[in-house]
Amino acid sequence: MTEGVQTSQTADFTPRVFSGIQPSGGLTLGNYLGAIKRFVDMQDQAFETIYCMVDLHAITVWQDPEALRRNTRELCAGFIASGIDPEQSILFNQSQVPEHAQLGWVFNCVARMGWMKRMTQFKDKAGKNAENASLGLFGYPALMAADILIYHATHVPVGEDQKQHLELTRDIATKFNHDFGVDFFPITEPVIEGAATRVMSLRDGSKKMSKSDPSAASRINMTDDADAIATKIRKAKTDPDALPSETDGLEGRPEARNLVNIYAALADTSVDAVLTEFGGQQFSAFKPRLSELAVDKLAPISAEMARLMQDQAEIDRILARGAERARTVAAPILKQTYELIGMVG
Numbered sequence: 291m292t293e294g295v296q297t298s299q300t301a302d303f304t305p306r307v308f309s310g311i312q313p314s315g316g317l318t319l320g321n322y323l324g325a326i327k328r329f330v331d332m333q334d335q336a337f338e339t340i341y342c343m344v345d346l347h348a349i350t351v352w353q354d355p356e357a358l359r360r361n362t363r364e365l366c367a368g369f370i371a372s373g374i375d376p377e378q379s380i381l382f383n384q385s386q387v388p389e390h391a392q393l394g395w396v397f398n399c400v401a402r403m404g405w406m407k408r409m410t411q412f413k414d415k416a417g418k419n420a421e422n423a424s425l426g427l428f429g430y431p432a433l434m435a436a437d438i439l440i441y442h443a444t445h446v447p448v449g450e451d452q453k454q455h456l457e458l459t460r461d462i463a464t465k466f467n468h469d470f471g472v473d474f475f476p477i478t479e480p481v482i483e484g485a486a487t488r489v490m491s492l493r494d495g496s497k498k499m500s501k502s503d504p505s506a507a508s509r510i511n512m513t514d515d516a517d518a519i520a521t522k523i524r525k526a527k528t529d530p531d532a533l534p535s536e537t538d539g540l541e542g543r544p545e546a547r548n549l550v551n552i553y554a555a556l557a558d559t560s561v562d563a564v565l566t567e568f569g570g571q572q573f574s575a576f577k578p579r580l581s582e583l584a585v586d587k588l589a590p591i592s593a594e595m596a597r598l599m600q601d602q603a604e605i606d607r608i609l610a611r612g613a614e615r616a617r618t619v620a621a622p623i624l625k626q627t628y629e630l631i632g633m634v635g
């Protein structure tokens with residue numbers, strides 16, 4: 291799917307992409323390969339594209355206010371430095387468009403407790419301490435459904451970890467449409483594609499690379515310099531065997547698979563092509579080539595982010611302008627939703 295493809299469930303809607311990233315820490319290579327790089331691809335296809343820094347989601351776990359402000363601006367710089375054009379796409383932070391939270395409340399009343407209790411991300415993030423987790427963390431997927439559906443978005447590019455939340459978004463849209471006897475919300479298509487839909491921790495191939503992992507060595511941040519990238523890749527966990535020549539040989543080798551996937555995604559090539567080139571070679575030969583490639587691709591982005599961060603007033607202007615444009619789409623959809631459910635006003 292992609293390139294303006296419409297299914298029967300989205301055919302009556304303008305082809306429109308929405309996706310968001312939490313300003314809950316520094317951008318990682320996982321966010322870049324699993325999300326932003328693909329946001330840029332979709333910006334160049336036949337879609338209207340709307341990209342958001344989802345700050346209301348970030349506060350579902352504690353955020354230091356100063357760090358949240360800095361991370362939001364840095365994330366905006368990351369989007370632009372990676373190729374999102376704030377004129378072509380709508381780029382803004384969620385809290386400046388109150389319609390997200392307003393539709394989120396409506397969806398809290400549509401989503402069922404049983405659906406929410408099945409969300410594995412809540413279980414992973416709340417861990418053993420679920421009684422102490424915020425109510426917002428539990429309700430997060432209903433707000434995420436609102437983020438998407440407040441724009442009648444037809445396509446949502448995300449990493450593999452968001453698949454279940456997108457299924458819930460479809461369930462919420464279906465139930466709303468059914469309850470009110472309308473075809474008002476599209477049944478959004480997830481777009482989960484490419485070699486790096488799930489970039490794993492460099493320290494543990496069974497865990498997702500995350501902004502909030504306590505180990506800085508587990509992730510590559512978009513602001514890391516060449517030395518930091520090379521050190522993290524050199525120290526990345528691997529196994530003693532050489533790289534296989536075929537994909538089957540990566541079976542049961544999560545760390546090897548992860549590094550090969552990262553290489554393929556950064557080089558815009560396939561895993562097969564990477565294994566054809568490096569099959570039979572040791573990690574001692576492969577890792578320096580991966581470092582070189584990562585530095586080559588990431589250094590220009592990180593330099594541009596640093597340049598953009600010097601003019602925070604300009605970043606704030608871009609976010610405010612993006613929010614204004616977003617509201618022109620969101621406000622009429624909220625108004626129609628309120629009319630459908632019987633609000634007077």
Ligand code: AQP
Pocket residue numbers: 310311312313314315318320321323324325447448449450451452486487488489490498499500501502503
């Ligand atoms: N490791 C990953 N591999 C591929 N894609 C990833 N994404 C996140 N991590 C990876 C994708 O990035 C987008 C934004 O994610 P998010 O910041 O909204 O939430 P997250 O998935 O919870 O990301 P983190 O980095 O793990 O944040 P924290 O640590 O704060 O929870 C999504 O499309 C996601 O799939």
